[in-house]
Amino acid sequence: MLFTVDPSRSEAVYAQVMHEIRQRIARGLLNAGDRLPTVRDLAQTLVVNPNTVGKAYQLLESEGVISTRRGVGTFVADVSPKLSLSARRERVNELLDRLLTEAYHMGFNQDSLMDTIEKRMKSFQTSGSRRRGQ
Amino acid sequence: MLFTVDPSRSEAVYAQVMHEIRQRIARGLLNAGDRLPTVRDLAQTLVVNPNTVGKAYQLLESEGVISTRRGVGTFVADVSPKLSLSARRERVNELLDRLLTEAYHMGFNQDSLMDTIEKRMKSFQTSGSRRRGQ
């Protein structure tokens, strides 16, 4: 499990760690029950302070994405959104609006964007890791 | 033309202004040649410093989204992406990965996300403001 962060990016290091973990779960590279590196190990790998990794883990736990057990370790949680349905929809819609806006300015029309989305969706998740629910 | 920002959000004020303008252009609410408020006017409306609005305008100009003329005002530019095609694709793909990740954690499967995207696309742009290019 190879992790990296880019300190030259404007995004905070702890946020990069969060996004990386969220994405690996979404892609099926990490599954419920899988163990994550210890805060100290990951901090050494990334050459950052253990507190920074701890912050990422704590926030992810508050979102219900992972679960930590003191003295034991940190593990990928079962998927069970903590937010209300409307709040979840709003979050997706906000990101979606961002995407539509950015795509427009990057010269994509709706058809070419749709193509891009369909292709990316297919390759995004590893086979056999799709969700059923809505 | 009503602008607002939410200072309680974590996103910087100047970045909120940028996103708002970008989105209005993408939706067809602002068109090439349209005039934006002066930095002083918009600053007063938003109850922020004129420098903050100026920063947003400068960054948008460096992206080629708007064009400023000292002593005259600030105007929506013609759409002509400054980045290379591969850079533009990368930017869209990064945002797209974010969306796919977030949607997963918000309990959307690929089908329900696709529905959401299609619906939002249709209502996003005002009629008669679609792009032709790719």
Added chain:
DNA sequence: TATTTGTCCTAGATGAACTAGTACAATATA
């Protein structure tokens, strides 16, 4: 009991964001 692991705390450094105030440069207009 000793080790591992997440958590907490204090203290300090750095940089981004923002405000305030002033001044200047370019353009348009009376």
Added chain:
DNA sequence: TATATTGTACTAGTTCATCTAGGACAAATA
């Protein structure tokens, strides 16, 4: 030409998030 408008530039200072360093504690395991 003079005046007003508008974007830009500059300095100085405040606030806040991020990150580091170092140490200590709490819970679980071996």
